[in-house]
Amino acid sequence: MASRQTPDMIYTKVDEAPELASASLLPIIRSFAAAGGIEVETRDISLAGRILSLFTDCLSQDQRVSDDLAELGELVKTPEANVIKLPNISASVPQLEAAVAELQAQGYALPDYPADPQTDEEKEIRARYDRVKGSAVNPVLREGNSDRRAAKAVKEYAKANPHSMGDWSADSPTCVASMPGDDFFSNEKSATITAGQTGNAKIIFTDANGNETKLKGGLNYEEGTIVDATFMSAKALRAFIKQEIASMQPGVLFSVHLKATMMKVSDPIIFGHFVSVYLEDFIAKHGQALDWNPNDGIGDLEAQIAGNADMEADLKAALAARPPMYMVNSDKGITNLHVPSDVIIDASMPAVIRAGGIGRGPDGKPAPTKCCIPDNCYAPVYDETIEYFKANGKLDVTTCGAVSNVGLMAQKAEEYGSHPTTFEVPADGTIRIVLASGEVLHEHAVEKGDIWRSCTVKKLPIEDWIRLGIRRHKATGTSAFWLDANRAHDAELIRYVEPALKEAGLDIPIMAPREATRFTLENMVAGRDVVTITGNVLRDYLTDLFPILELGTSAKMLSIVSLMQGGGLFETGAGGSAPKHVQQLMEENHLRWDSLGEFCALGESFKFLADKGRAKAGVLGAAVEEATQNVLLNGNSPERKVGQNDNRTSHYWFARYWAEALAGQNQDVELAAHFAPMAQALADKEEAILSELMAGQGQSVDLGGYYHGDSDKTAAVMRPSATLNAILG
Ligand SMILES: NC(=O)C1=CN([C@@H]2O[C@H](COP(=O)(O)OP(=O)(O)OC[C@H]3O[C@@H](n4cnc5c(N)ncnc54)[C@H](OP(=O)(O)O)[C@@H]3O)[C@@H](O)[C@H]2O)C=CC1
Ligand SMILES: O=C(O)CCC(=O)C(=O)O
Numbered sequence: 001m002a003s004r005q006t007p008d009m010i011y012t013k014v015d016e017a018p019e020l021a022s023a024s025l026l027p028i029i030r031s032f033a034a035a036g037g038i039e040v041e042t043r044d045i046s047l048a049g050r051i052l053s054l055f056t057d058c059l060s061q062d063q064r065v066s067d068d069l070a071e072l073g074e075l076v077k078t079p080e081a082n083v084i085k086l087p088n089i090s091a092s093v094p095q096l097e098a099a100v101a102e103l104q105a106q107g108y109a110l111p112d113y114p115a116d117p118q119t120d121e122e123k124e125i126r127a128r129y130d131r132v133k134g135s136a137v138n139p140v141l142r143e144g145n146s147d148r149r150a151a152k153a154v155k156e157y158a159k160a161n162p163h164s165m166g167d168w169s170a171d172s173p174t175c176v177a178s179m180p181g182d183d184f185f186s187n188e189k190s191a192t193i194t195a196g197q198t199g200n201a202k203i204i205f206t207d208a209n210g211n212e213t214k215l216k217g218g219l220n221y222e223e224g225t226i227v228d229a230t231f232m233s234a235k236a237l238r239a240f241i242k243q244e245i246a247s248m249q250p251g252v253l254f255s256v257h258l259k260a261t262m263m264k265v266s267d268p269i270i271f272g273h274f275v276s277v278y279l280e281d282f283i284a285k286h287g288q289a290l291d292w293n294p295n296d297g298i299g300d301l302e303a304q305i306a307g308n309a310d311m312e313a314d315l316k317a318a319l320a321a322r323p324p325m326y327m328v329n330s331d332k333g334i335t336n337l338h339v340p341s342d343v344i345i346d347a348s349m350p351a352v353i354r355a356g357g358i359g360r361g362p363d364g365k366p367a368p369t370k371c372c373i374p375d376n377c378y379a380p381v382y383d384e385t386i387e388y389f390k391a392n393g394k395l396d397v398t399t400c401g402a403v404s405n406v407g408l409m410a411q412k413a414e415e416y417g418s419h420p421t422t423f424e425v426p427a428d429g430t431i432r433i434v435l436a437s438g439e440v441l442h443e444h445a446v447e448k449g450d451i452w453r454s455c456t457v458k459k460l461p462i463e464d465w466i467r468l469g470i471r472r473h474k475a476t477g478t479s480a481f482w483l484d485a486n487r488a489h490d491a492e493l494i495r496y497v498e499p500a501l502k503e504a505g506l507d508i509p510i511m512a513p514r515e516a517t518r519f520t521l522e523n524m525v526a527g528r529d530v531v532t533i534t535g536n537v538l539r540d541y542l543t544d545l546f547p548i549l550e551l552g553t554s555a556k557m558l559s560i561v562s563l564m565q566g567g568g569l570f571e572t573g574a575g576g577s578a579p580k581h582v583q584q585l586m587e588e589n590h591l592r593w594d595s596l597g598e599f600c601a602l603g604e605s606f607k608f609l610a611d612k613g614r615a616k617a618g619v620l621g622a623a624v625e626e627a628t629q630n631v632l633l634n635g636n637s638p639e640r641k642v643g644q645n646d647n648r649t650s651h652y653w654f655a656r657y658w659a660e661a662l663a664g665q666n667q668d669v670e671l672a673a674h675f676a677p678m679a680q681a682l683a684d685k686e687e688a689i690l691s692e693l694m695a696g697q698g699q700s701v702d703l704g705g706y707y708h709g710d711s712d713k714t715a716a717v718m719r720p721s722a723t724l725n726a727i728l729g
């Protein structure tokens, strides 16, 4: 890509709460950046935008949009990339269907999502929709490893202003339950590809009669790539779920925590097993009459049987006969098993732990919770954390150290890149990975319904991750590689890590996730900062777990992807798109989304430009940092309730402090002269601006759509201060 055409900075257009925040924040960023001669462009990676870009053939000329994700996917492989990436929806099937329905209602002639494609045409449409399903953006953009930490000012603020934390009692029945065996952890095989094993491999299924089916071909393995294969037994999973339901204690809630968005092939199937075991009797009675897939959840079932009084009564009775469930929203009757994307493990488990081992039951009351996490690869992290707090009491956020993460992520590393090589086994038989030479790399005997998958991670990303880990270790002091010598995949990774540490003369411990969890908790409680150097899944889990405990939210994280080709990708926060916040805005015009993650990313993005010789960007970036600190220290961050500070008022303060910092610096007199009158105007008009920003709070608002809102309506809601807008120009 020609570097001259690459925009200075790209800000992504996304969905839900962060996109609403952008309607207010982006005009501020643009106005300030322009003063430094920096152009900020947007690229659309929203769910609606991605859907539209795949169906241009169904749309009129004026409805067509470009495939911005594909463009960004190329850009991040260049040294010029400077992208601020906000969190986007990773759509489950119910979300995808809702987005398609909304676009159709707006006049876009999109085909329906084919749930069960039969004809070639339906299969082709389904294949297109599958490209937008689940976590379809992050793996494309993440051409680098992950470095997530809290800025010093953010951590200091959290220590001085501790958020609420639930108390833990030593006898809390809250626990983690995992399969006794036959899961991904126990069935894993792994190997590192040697020079003689490179080239075109394939995955072959052979049924009991010897018939072969090629599940996947064209797997071009490079030397040094670690290739795993494993499976979870469906029978063992169902037996486990039954056993865990049967052994529930009274007063404890039942829950399952998965990542159906990121693990978009395997985890909706696992979720479906939970739904179908939990509703076993109902399905035995009505299953035949229904065209319903348990993987889509009880919410979809309720929609299908609405109006059928018999079925509705039977469903109610079936739910009442089971142990009470942990609820997503008890007021609305939304259970843990309603929608596969409602309970996402990285956010849901920390919320339970932060509350002191507490979830909410169908009656809306807090209660201890059994947390089923079927697979044993990472469940021990949550189990150990819960046991630690039971034994030691809740975390003291005023004294604890900061836990940051270096995560192996680049080029679709490990489980998060395994969707194209994950299969629900069609019949009893064997699955083999066959190399170009004909050699069988891995082989498993499987049964119908088992979930088989292969994960890979390439050599260059591994080496880059180790270097990044060592760099962060040197800057921080205490760290560990979270690798289990008894797990096949991790044992292969250790073969890279050990020599690299030896060469660096460093003695960073290598520990299995359970031991590393304890090591990290003990060190952080003693006030020491710790770096967790982990694989891709733990990167995701730990960058919510520790920030939610330490800072109250992962929205405050600085989240840098150092792109392997030299570009910069700056993610905002470590959390998601906060659908609850959109609902609150629509109902009462209060947006509690905190843009601290965006502020941190923005500062880094300017710094990146400064390092490329753009001096004004350096001045703008340093002023962003000062403004961010002032927002925190002066208590201008959004609060939870209507009538309080919200996202928009926090942006006013951010703009004002930013302008003041620029007006007050003497590195660049031109910028100082430009921003002095703006800073003055923002201060003089404080009262008018804040009252205009707050005037609409308490009333419902119309955004013209959920997935594909109307930009004018959204701007009217998110930029209600004519005075502020005039000052920004
Ligand atoms: N990088 C990405 O693109 C990511 C995308 N996602 C996607 O986001 C969606 C929702 O995911 P979910 O697991 O519910 O996680 P969210 O992070 O969206 O929500 C969990 C809770 O965290 C709090 N929170 C998160 N961000 C902020 C913020 N900036 N300001 C204030 N509070 C915040 C809110 O708590 P409270 O309501 O108590 O205020 C929120 O309800 C899914 O579609 C998921 O796939 C998820 C993770 C990362
Ligand atoms: O891409 C996604 O769906 C989620 C990503 C995520 O949770 C993370 O990177 O922390």
Ligand SMILES: [Mg+2]
Pocket: 346, 540, 541, 544, 574, 575
């Ligand atoms: Mg995450």
